[in-house]
Amino acid sequence: MISKVEYKGQLRTVAVHLQSNSEIITDAPIDNHGKGEAFSPTDLVATALASCMMTIMGIKAESMDIDLTNTSASIKKHMGTTPRRISEIEVTILMNQNFDGKTRKILEAAALTCPVGQSLHPETRQNIQFVYPN
Numbered sequence: 001m002i003s004k005v006e007y008k009g010q011l012r013t014v015a016v017h018l019q020s021n022s023e024i025i026t027d028a029p030i031d032n033h034g035k036g037e038a039f040s041p042t043d044l045v046a047t048a049l050a051s052c053m054m055t056i057m058g059i060k061a062e063s064m065d066i067d068l069t070n071t072s073a074s075i076k077k078h079m080g081t082t083p084r085r086i087s088e089i090e091v092t093i094l095m096n097q098n099f100d101g102k103t104r105k106i107l108e109a110a111a112l113t114c115p116v117g118q119s120l121h122p123e124t125r126q127n128i129q130f131v132y133p134n
Contacts, residue, residue, distance in 0.1 A: 011035070031079075045116075046077035046089045049126070052116035053091065060110035066103070071096040088125040098132045 005015045011028035012035075026041050028034025039047065050073040061068045073093045080087035099107065108130055117126055 012038070013041075032084075042077060042079065042086050045086060045120075046075050046091075049089050049114070049116045049120070050075045050091045050093070052114035053093065053111040053128070056114045057093075057107050057111045060107060064103070064106070066099075066107075068096055085121070086124050088127060089120075090127040090129075092129045092131060095130060095132045098134070104130070104132070 001018055003015050003017050005013050007013050011033060013026045015024045015026070016022070017024075024044070025038040026044065027036060027038040029040040029043070030036040032040075034040065054068070054071060054073060057071070058068050071094065073091055075092075076090040077086055078088040078090075079085070093111070095107075111130075112128065120126065
């Protein structure tokens, strides 16, 4: 087992990662009867995509002796209605430095192989942008 999730009532859950004992609280979003006081489960899916991409880039970067510290991402999630599911995830990765073309291609290709992205429904659009400093 990797985690346990407990329903706390009022559309809130607490998930516990068993190895580290760290917790994640979720709330239903405001547009689905919730308070929106924490990540919704679908927010976590969209956020997991960016986190996974950056982790895979970090693994590749370390093998190339490149430091990606302070690289960040912003995430936007779009919900479909029939059925209610994530229809699109927009991820903008703000790179910490300007790399040459070859390095960019290597890091970007690595990001696009992340297991979360590969696990999403084929109809879930993944709009990924990499932004480099001037």
